[in-house]
Amino acid sequence: MDTIYALSSAQGKAGVAVVRVSGPLAFTACTALCGDLPDARLSSLRVLRRADGVRLDQALVLRFDEGASFTGEPCVEFQVHGSTAVVAALLGALGALEGLRPADAGEFTRRALENGRLDMAQVEGLADLLEAETEAQRRQALRVFSGGLGVRAGRWRKDLIRAAALLEATIDFADEEVPTDVSPEVMALVTGVLSDLKAEIKGVGVAERIRSGFEVAIVGAPNVGKSTLLNALAGRDAAITSDIAGTTRDVIEVRMDLGGLPVTVLDTAGLRETDDAVEALGVERARARAARADFRVFLVTENQVAPEGVQPGDVIVTAKDDTGALGGVSGKTGAGLSELIGRITQELSQRAAGAGLATRVRHRDSMERGLLSLEAALVFIARGEDSADIAAEELRTAVRGLDSLLGRVDIESVLDEIFASFCLGK
Numbered sequence: 001m002d003t004i005y006a007l008s009s010a011q012g013k014a015g016v017a018v019v020r021v022s023g024p025l026a027f028t029a030c031t032a033l034c035g036d037l038p039d040a041r042l043s044s045l046r047v048l049r050r051a052d053g054v055r056l057d058q059a060l061v062l063r064f065d066e067g068a069s070f071t072g073e074p075c076v077e078f079q080v081h082g083s084t085a086v087v088a089a090l091l092g093a094l095g096a097l098e099g100l101r102p103a104d105a106g107e108f109t110r111r112a113l114e115n116g117r118l119d120m121a122q123v124e125g126l127a128d129l130l131e132a133e134t135e136a137q138r139r140q141a142l143r144v145f146s147g148g149l150g151v152r153a154g155r156w157r158k159d160l161i162r163a164a165a166l167l168e169a170t171i172d173f174a175d176e177e178v179p180t181d182v183s184p185e186v187m188a189l190v191t192g193v194l195s196d197l198k199a200e201i202k203g204v205g206v207a208e209r210i211r212s213g214f215e216v217a218i219v220g221a222p223n224v225g226k227s228t229l230l231n232a233l234a235g236r237d238a239a240i241t242s243d244i245a246g247t248t249r250d251v252i253e254v255r256m257d258l259g260g261l262p263v264t265v266l267d268t269a270g271l272r273e274t275d276d277a278v279e280a281l282g283v284e285r286a287r288a289r290a291a292r293a294d295f296r297v298f299l300v301t302e303n304q305v306a307p308e309g310v311q312p313g314d315v316i317v318t319a320k321d322d323t324g325a326l327g328g329v330s331g332k333t334g335a336g337l338s339e340l341i342g343r344i345t346q347e348l349s350q351r352a353a354g355a356g357l358a359t360r361v362r363h364r365d366s367m368e369r370g371l372l373s374l375e376a377a378l379v380f381i382a383r384g385e386d387s388a389d390i391a392a393e394e395l396r397t398a399v400r401g402l403d404s405l406l407g408r409v410d411i412e413s414v415l416d417e418i419f420a421s422f423c424l425g426k
Contacts, residue, residue: 001073001111003029004103005094007087014082019090022075022108025099030061030076032097038063048078050093057086071108072115113407120407121149124360128211135260136352140210140359149357152200153405156193156370160402163189164395167381167388186381190395194374197367203356204364209294211359213255213262214348217290219309220299225319228331229299230254230267233341251289259345261352266293295347297340302326313347315340358405369401 003023009016021029031037032051038044038061048056060079069075080086094100109126112118118126125144132138166182218226234254252267268286290296291309298307299319310316317340318328324335331337358364373394380391 003100004107005029005091005100006103006108007091008077008108009082013084016079017082017087019078019080019087019094020075020103020108021077021094021100022069022071022073022103022111023100024074025097026074026076027063029094029097029100030063033078033093034061040065041068043079048080048090048093050089051096056089056093057081070117071111072117073111119147119150121153121363121405122147123407124362125149128359134257134262136210137262140207140355143357144359149363150406152196152357153402156196156402157399159189159193160374160395160399164392164399167392167395170385170388171392183381183384186391187378190374190378190381193398194371194378197371197374200356200358201364201367201371203354204358204360204367206351207355207357207359208361210261210352210355213264214295214351215264215266215293216295216297216344216348217266217268217286217293218297218299219268219286219290219307220319221301224299224301225331226299227252227267229297229319229329230265230331232331232334232337233265251285258341259349261345261348263344263348266290294351295344297344299329313351315343315347363405366401366405369404370398373398373401 001023003021003025005019005021007017008020009018027037033048033056034046035049038046040063043060043062046059046061048059050056057080059081062077062079064070064075064077066072066074078090080090091102095102109118109123113120113123122145125141125146128141129138129145132141163186166186170182218229220226230252234256254265254267256263256265266289268290287309296309296311296314298310298314298316300307300316301320302318307316317336318326320330320332321328321335322330322333324330324333327336329336329340358367377391377394377398380387380394
């Protein structure tokens with residue numbers, strides 16, 4: 001493979017910049033710039049020079065032997081002073097060396113996948129880790145990147161291969177007396193994996209929400225204080241406020257961090273019957289968007305009956321409670337604001353606790369394919385030895401479905417999409 005190089009730290013001025021070189025000529029490039037090769041996996045201070053002897057910078061140089069680097073290839077990292085001029089000079093010197101070329105976006109991580117250093121789920125976890133904005137996103141991405149899903153899928157695979165082997169043994173010895181009935185063990189193995197898959201699939205929706213963000217809709221009648229509350233939550237004037245009813249015509253979104261969870265708060269048009277065509281369209285959009293949201297905060301006036309559309313877990317709170325005497329909330333004075341934030345955070349945190357290791361639609365699709373095959377296998381296992389060959393084939397189909405979860409098969413269609421989100425140095 002080619003030897004590639006790129007800036008692996010952020011663009012722009014910084015105290016330190018990291019330039020990574022990976023491939024069969026990485027050590028040759030290091031020797032050309034440093035004069036010698038540092039000890040493996042130990043940082044060493046070196047003066048970097050161009051081929052003509054011009055000094056580039058003084059840098060910490062790290063060497064990783066094949067099999068010990070992020071990519072699995074011989075790799076060298078140069079930690080130089082983080083000015084744009086120093087980085088440009090170093091990249092120029094590397095580009096002048098024969099056999100080296102700039103890395104494509106995500107190419108270091110793609111090589112880690114191809115060399116068996118990461119599985120597909122770990123690559124996706126790394127992508128999520130690089131994009132993480134909140135503590136919950138960081139923790140979830142780190143669990144996936146650490147290989148938790150791969151370990152679990154490996155255990156499922158082992159159990160299913162064992163079950164298929166037992167069934168095939170009954171086929172191979174169909175004309176002989178098999179000393180034990182293997183069906184109880186096969187049923188136990190298959191039902192165990194089936195139960196795990198159902199639990200993991202159930203948690204995908206919540207895990208996706210942690211990745212993309214929960215949606216919380218503020219709902220209520222016109223002029224009840226929804227926009228004022230949104231501004232108070234955002235800490236800025238995100239929405240126009242007015243004493244005139246019907247000011248908000250469209251859905252206004254504000255992204256924020258609540259208790260480490262990514263949350264998009266929606267300010268919706270006031271719900272009422274109206275002859276104004278534009279306002280009516282806004283009300284229709286508000287109802288639809290609020291229904292799709294994960295959580296709704298209904299603002300009501302004192303003694304108002306419970307509004308329509310309330311779902312389990314939603315919050316109904318008295319609006320414009322400027323003094324806090326009613327136990328409600330006021331975006332104007334801030335009364336009850338911390339309590340409302342606490343209720344929202346508690347509800348969303350309870351939901352987030354149900355997240356599994358699978359975090360993407362692709363993961364769910366792979367597991368659902370395996371689930372269907374396992375359910376079919378159980379039907380044939382129950383029919384006895386005459387259907388053992390069909391049951392074994394269903395188990396092998398389930399294994400192939402789970403293999404796609406980790407990228408062992410059928411991954412080319414998603415590789416380009418995933419690696420397009422990586423920067424050049426990753």
